[in-house]
Amino acid sequence: MKKTDRTSPAESASRQPNSESSSRQPSRREFLSKGSAASAGLAGAAVLGRAVRGAEPEAGSSEPVRLGIIGLGGRGTGALNDTLSINDNVRLVATADLDPKKHQVLKRLDKYGDKVAVPENKQHSGIDSYKHILDDADVDLVLLTTPPGFRPQYLLEAVMSGKHVFAEKPTCVDPVGYRMCLDAHQKALDNNTAIVTGTQYRRQTNYVEAIRRIHEGAIGDLINMTARYCSRGIWYRARKEEMTDTEYQLYNWMHFIWLSGDQIVEQAVHNIDTMNWVMNANPVSAFGGGGRFTRPEDSEMWDSMAIDYTYPGNRQVSFMCRQIPGAAADNSNVIYGSEGIATILGGNGGATITDRDGKEIWSMKGDIGAAYKQEHKDLVDSIRSGKPIVELKQTADSSMTAVLGRIAAYTGQNVSWDFLVKDSELGLFPEDFNVKNSRPEPQFAIPGKTELI
Incomplete structure (x- = not known):
């Protein structure tokens, strides 16, 4: 490189x-x-x-x-x-x-x-x-x-x-x-x-039914929410000798931000889409952090992020994602209301609604294969x-919500939705893209040094 x-x-x-x-x-x-x-x-x-x-x-x-x-x-x-x-x-x-x-x-x-x-x-x-x-x-x-x-x-x-x-x-x-x-x-x-x-x-029956019930008041007034996409790792492909820098990054695309957007965008967007769906809105701002402990040397990805999103009405969503081998996995969305709690699990985990005392009111199994x-x-x-x-537009909004969280973590700043969608000039795709080109040495973001653009 x-x-x-x-x-x-x-x-x-x-x-x-x-x-x-x-x-x-x-x-x-x-x-x-x-x-x-x-x-x-x-x-x-x-x-x-x-x-x-x-x-x-x-x-x-x-x-x-x-x-x-x-x-x-x-x-x-x-x-x-x-x-x-x-x-x-x-x-x-x-x-x-x-x-x-x-x-x-x-x-x-x-x-x-x-x-x-x-x-x-x-x-x-x-x-x-x-x-x-x-x-x-x-x-x-x-x-x-x-x-x-x-x-x-x-x-x-x-x-x-x-x-x-x-x-x-x-x-x-x-x-x-x-x-x-x-x-x-x-x-x-x-x-x-x-x-x-x-x-x-958006087409998985237990998600659709749980969120319909939330919107109809099954857990009362919506107070806040936690969402997590914590897994135990992600694939990595070693460079082959004959590859140019760009060919290698395309081959190992998950680990380069211009191609994947980092875990929060590429993978955890599913939970972030659920957040926007539950809140029936895009966030107002995001503030958070994270870092990297286990990534390969040439990976630009972080391996953990924790973001606090503020939604209209000053409603808060606490979001976390990570990909760390040996750490606990958790793919869940928990929505807290004035009268109850809804839990929607990723994959085939299903969904439940309980009252504030923990008594189950409703539940449904999940079937992600059918949803695909x-x-x-x-x-x-x-x-x-x-x-x-x-x-x-709804998926672009959710993707942009993930980008908002990533940029807040990377820069260490409290970043507003309006700034990113109206004023930001950040475009990661190379201006003169060519598979035979060299690429700059991979660098990961450092809060306080990485600029808000």
Whole structure:
């Protein structure tokens, strides 16, 4: 790695040597200021091609919804299994991934028969392979399952190309990406195209029912809440000798903030989404801290954070996340009301409501597997009905709430929501992105030194 002065991850991620390689993508600043020429062409191609399912007359709706996927890693493979197993009339027709070897996943999808029909010329590889999916008139619905740092631009380009979208969480890792998500949300509404996101708890029956009861007053006036996503570790991939700095960071993307957003954004966003859902609002501000004890030397991630969020009405949410081997795990949301307490556990943990004395009033088991599938069924059903779901803003808000907590911890400052969404210029994605480029020495944030931008 090239040596640099010590800087914050935000500053590190923006420093890139110039390159004229074809692997360069338009910077986010360029994309936002003048639009993407590629996307303009894609939009035209979509208009001239076959009608996207959901846009055609009712008589044509018997054709399968044609799927393309960008990102064939673990979550991409999971999303394919979920949508192919729950939906009867869909067909995977195109794939894209940085690594050509990832297309081998298609062999594991043989069990779905003619729901998978991807010829070799539609198995695209390389950093620009996503463009082939968006420029394919045979693709109706695109699944975005790459590392999160790419999500905002891919979302916006997909919507501009006239595609329906499934986007994994989180949908952004910085304020610049958040604004791109809001733009994409509005464009999808204008286009009458769908965007469903990978916040499966929004479709998990025990979550839906518990939060409905909370909103209807089952625990009285809402006082405060605690939320925790504490796990025992996360994967790490050692660098291979032939890799450039950028190739390595893409390969080991969880550990670099411009790609993952840190644990609070990439993983714990599920609990943060639940917080916003329960509070029925975005937070006003965040104050917190954390640190790192067990991360590999070149990881930019912290391994623990504790954030106090203030919501409208001066309601408080105490949030904690960590990934420390050997430490206790806890994935829970506990909501305290004037008349009772609601506990909603992650995964299959279920939900309960008790009175203030601890007597159980209501409970329901959890089934996260069904929720993973339901989000894909709801998406395809909405396309077929001609009433597409567009839920990007709620997930962008939750992703930004996670970013708010991370920035408060990294900088050691009390940070307001209004500052980040209106004034912050923080954009982590490299301005001149190229897979062959070197990268600054990885640096982790230090409160009091890392600047609030």
